Amino acid sequence: MSERTAERLGEPPASAAPVTLRKPLTRDIPLDWLDDLLLAASELEPSASIEQRASALLGAAAKALVGCGLGVHIPGAAGAPVVIRLSPRAHADDGYDPARLFPELSFERVLTITPEDRSTVHVATDDSGYLDSAPLVALLDRLVLTLRASIREARAQQTLREQVIQAEKLASLGKIAAGVVHELNNPLTSILAYSEYLRRKGERSGFDPSDLERLARINEAADRILRFSRDLIAYSRPSSEKPGAVSLHDIIERALIFCEHLFEQTGVTVEKRFGDIPAARGVIGPLTQVFVNLFTNAAHAMHENGGCLSITTAVSPDDDHIAVTIRDDGHGIAPHHLPRIFDPFFTTKTDGTGTGLGLSIVRNIVASHGGTIRAAARAPRGTTFYLDLPIALPSSARR
Known part of the structure; x- marks a missing residue:
């Protein structure tokens, strides 16, 4: 637990403008209060930790909340939580209660920062009426929003670094x-x-x-x-080849050989339904990477119970591209995750084995070849990927 105790603050500064409430629910924040908070947020370094960010923002808000205790409790994903206290009064260091950071003060209010991890902002005082004042409530609302955005940015930066x-x-x-x-x-x-x-x-x-x-x-x-x-x-090796006519079946066979050991470990069988297709237009190396990534993901999805990896190739009904369909019997992808699976750094693998880049790279390679890729859930379980890749035109057609 990190604890910081501020000296007791004096009377409100003369520059603090009085607030006139036009309506009972009006929430006017004095400009100097808002300026301090915005300035603190803008000066944060991208590499700042969660504790550094929370400390800076709490310090800015504490300038306005004279005589109040102000703190945060942010559970850690691994290890001790981040606990910061700015209090006008010292107290015995006998541990802390996430619901009561300021036992030395009579009244304490708790506001949720991020519901998913139960992060909270705490404000405490000996004057219960002060906690209900419109300017204070408005400032706390803005502080919560700023902390939420800053904490999520810190976690995103940490994930990116890892x-x-x-x-x-x-x-x-x-x-x-x-x-x-x-x-x-x-x-x-x-x-x-x-x-x-x-x-x-x-x-x-x-x-x-x-x-x-x-x-x-x-x-x-x-x-x-x-x-x-x-x-x-x-x-x-980095590919320097120019797109040309390639055999998709040969590329798929090569990718299957690369993944053969993984299929043996996970109990996956392979079913190939190759149609009579012409050559595709592409580059062998990058297209091999596409299928290695898709086959590897399928094997990982079936690691618990095994299953069948089905690969089908055919010419599209309109004869303008080659359609490749890859099906697995794995645990599947949740419907709300399907729109995001091709986003960079998005992964559903919580065991640290996924970087969230594999499917993003696959989509970029397919798009660079003039093709498309999409995914769909299978019933009752499993996932299907649909790839459309361009057909290589004969030399006479290219003239």
């Missing part, structure tokens, strides 16, 4: 992984070459057929690992 740090960690890990894969390529090439040499020699020399089968399996496994590592390196 996501940037996580992105930097992933970037560093990606560089390390690329180096490891590169180092593996040389011995893999040797395994592939020598196993193929021994297999062919065995065929000529009459090796035991079971030994030849083992050599063939070694050769096949080494070749698969080598192709995977080369695809992985190509995928991780």
Whole structure:
């Protein structure tokens, strides 16, 4: 608990203009009160913590609330709450009650800042009538609104900083992984070459057929690992390719290989319903990223009970684009979240595994290819993503 005790303030300053109430419900705030609050809010640094923001705003309001106790109680997402007290009277430090920050004063009023986390503003005095005065009520209303906006901004900034740090960690890990894969390529090439040499020699020399089968399996496994590592390196490099005719089925197959280990861990089966489609117009690397992200999200959604990932491709009825439909049997997306799932930094993963950037990147890549993507809830559970991607025009049509 952080506690700050202000010295007892004297009589109201001469500059404080008297307030004339034209109607019982009129709420006029003296301009100097409002100026102090607005100035304090405007001087806050974007990187200021919740405690720093609350302290500055309370300090500005306390200049007007002479002889009052003013404080906040803001529960922490992790760790101790932020508790700030500005009081004209000291009290014994024997803990605190979130509903009663000023036991040394006779009357205390509590106002809610953010209902979702039960953050509160407290004002206390020995004069109960003062708490009902129109200027004080108006100032407290404005203080609550300013604190609410400032606290939410602080939390958004903190979330952004955490996501940037996580992105930097992933970037560093990606560089390390690329180096490891590169180092593996040389011995893999040797395994592939020598196993193929021994297999062919065995065929000529009459090796035991079971030994030849083992050599063939070694050769096949080494070749698969080598192709995977080369695809992985190509995928991780920034793309400088220009859009051209690409095979969507090959891109989807590559993305499925990248996610194969994840499907095994989560008990996901894959069902492919590939139609007879022409080449799409796009770039292989970014489009692979689109499908890797969508397949990964689907596997995460089905991690508890497994399920089926269904991928369907077809030419649209009007023959002007390729339609890709991706369905999963996961826990689904709440209807009120669907309009926001492509927003940057929005995530429904509360366990810290999501950055809120995956689907935003997917939408940007699809849009840059001249396509569209949307999501819909499935009944009784699961999610469906619909992608429309442009068809590559034949060279004669482009002239």
